[in-house]
Amino acid sequence: MLNNLRVVLGVSGGIAAYKACALTSKLVQQGADVKVIMTESAQKFVSPITFQAISRNPVYIDTFDEKDASKIAHIDLADWADLFVIAPATANIIGKIANGIADDMLSTTLLATEADVYIAPAMNVHMYAHPAVKKNMKTLERWGYRFIEPGEGYLACGYVGKGRLEEPETIVNVIIKNQREQSILEGKEILITAGPTQEKVDPVRFFTNHSSGKMGFALAEEAAKMGASVTLIAGPVSLETPANVNRIDVKTAEEMYQHTLSYFEKSDIVIKAAAVADYRPKVTYDDKMKKKDGDLTIELERTKDILKELGQKKTKQFLVGFAAETNDPLVFGEEKLKSKHLNAIVINNIKSPGAGFQSDTNEVIYMHQSGDKVAFDLASKKEIAKQILVQINKDIKVD
Numbered sequence: 001m002l003n004n005l006r007v008v009l010g011v012s013g014g015i016a017a018y019k020a021c022a023l024t025s026k027l028v029q030q031g032a033d034v035k036v037i038m039t040e041s042a043q044k045f046v047s048p049i050t051f052q053a054i055s056r057n058p059v060y061i062d063t064f065d066e067k068d069a070s071k072i073a074h075i076d077l078a079d080w081a082d083l084f085v086i087a088p089a090t091a092n093i094i095g096k097i098a099n100g101i102a103d104d105m106l107s108t109t110l111l112a113t114e115a116d117v118y119i120a121p122a123m124n125v126h127m128y129a130h131p132a133v134k135k136n137m138k139t140l141e142r143w144g145y146r147f148i149e150p151g152e153g154y155l156a157c158g159y160v161g162k163g164r165l166e167e168p169e170t171i172v173n174v175i176i177k178n179q180r181e182q183s184i185l186e187g188k189e190i191l192i193t194a195g196p197t198q199e200k201v202d203p204v205r206f207f208t209n210h211s212s213g214k215m216g217f218a219l220a221e222e223a224a225k226m227g228a229s230v231t232l233i234a235g236p237v238s239l240e241t242p243a244n245v246n247r248i249d250v251k252t253a254e255e256m257y258q259h260t261l262s263y264f265e266k267s268d269i270v271i272k273a274a275a276v277a278d279y280r281p282k283v284t285y286d287d288k289m290k291k292k293d294g295d296l297t298i299e300l301e302r303t304k305d306i307l308k309e310l311g312q313k314k315t316k317q318f319l320v321g322f323a324a325e326t327n328d329p330l331v332f333g334e335e336k337l338k339s340k341h342l343n344a345i346v347i348n349n350i351k352s353p354g355a356g357f358q359s360d361t362n363e364v365i366y367m368h369q370s371g372d373k374v375a376f377d378l379a380s381k382k383e384i385a386k387q388i389l390v391q392i393n394k395d396i397k398v399d
């Protein structure tokens, strides 16, 4: 499955370094050409000769061990790699990469590589939960590094919890799956909307909703990783722009409508994860409304239904809507799919725990215009985003 894939495996200094031997073996068995870099601490757990024997390649341990005068070893290795895996990744190496520190063979090579990097952390449960580690992981995730989360169980330090290096077989399976999915969207223009809209009443007040933008941003991030050229039209959210994504910030439904329309024609796939206001105040005020005795009635008017209009205009575009429902999700979702002339709809029951607004997770049913449904169980919004994009890609081929 990984035939001729050039993999650099970085082994840092944790007890789980012994598992990296099995990982090397499994990668080699899958056809990968593996070159191992070990940190000084890693060598306290396993000898380089073990990795040399399993990988049938020299093991790199010293930045200054320049065997070939015509090359600079760490740059040469960084350029050689199709893929970089760090397993086990200690808190130290994660911290170094996140802060641009390059002081040994592994960290200098990592900084110099343009290959995709997978990081499989392994450490004590409290270290893994430390805000510094979390912050560094978040930074790296934003930069496009992929994490293979540690498993839970008995840790070498005696604790039971999260921090165990994921099993070598699972790491290899993740890599194989991602290799397959990688670049499936190459050459595709994808337009994604995310977040809420804000509909002004006066300079102080507005109508909005609970959307955080997480679902739409996860889609944008994953689509870019799959090789698509991504434009993300975002309502007011406090999220960082994913790597390689063209982001356009908007506030109102009308602004979202204008920008969405201007990118629509050249798009191959359009995914509308935004929670657009259906109504806005009919009259807005430039000065703050003064409170008065008694009740206040604010008259609302309909905004444009962007998705419905796109459904009428679409030519080549594969158009995907989202439906946020609280009751009879399938019935209302299907109704939106049909009435808005969509190719597919992603239905989330926002009453279901861990699904819908704000959470880092979601649970959805993807419904194709043919009526075929696929349920994606509760998982991180990134994982759900990946599954949605893979499904869209399958459907595009069939439609």
Ligand code: PMT
Pocket (backbone or CB within 6 Å): 194, 195, 210, 211, 212, 213, 214, 215, 216, 253, 272, 273, 274, 275, 276, 277, 278, 303, 304, 305, 306, 307, 308, 320, 321, 322, 323, 324, 325, 336, 348, 350, 356, 357, 358, 359
């Ligand atoms: O942002 P998060 O906190 O991560 O939450 C994610 C989410 C719950 C917002 C997301 O998963 C989701 O369900 N988005 C759609 C929310 C929504 O507005 O659903 P709806 O059923 O009201 O609208 C149906 C579809 O029509 C949506 O694709 C919406 O973008 C579109 N629409 C709605 C109104 C309007 N005026 N124009 C539109 O294009």
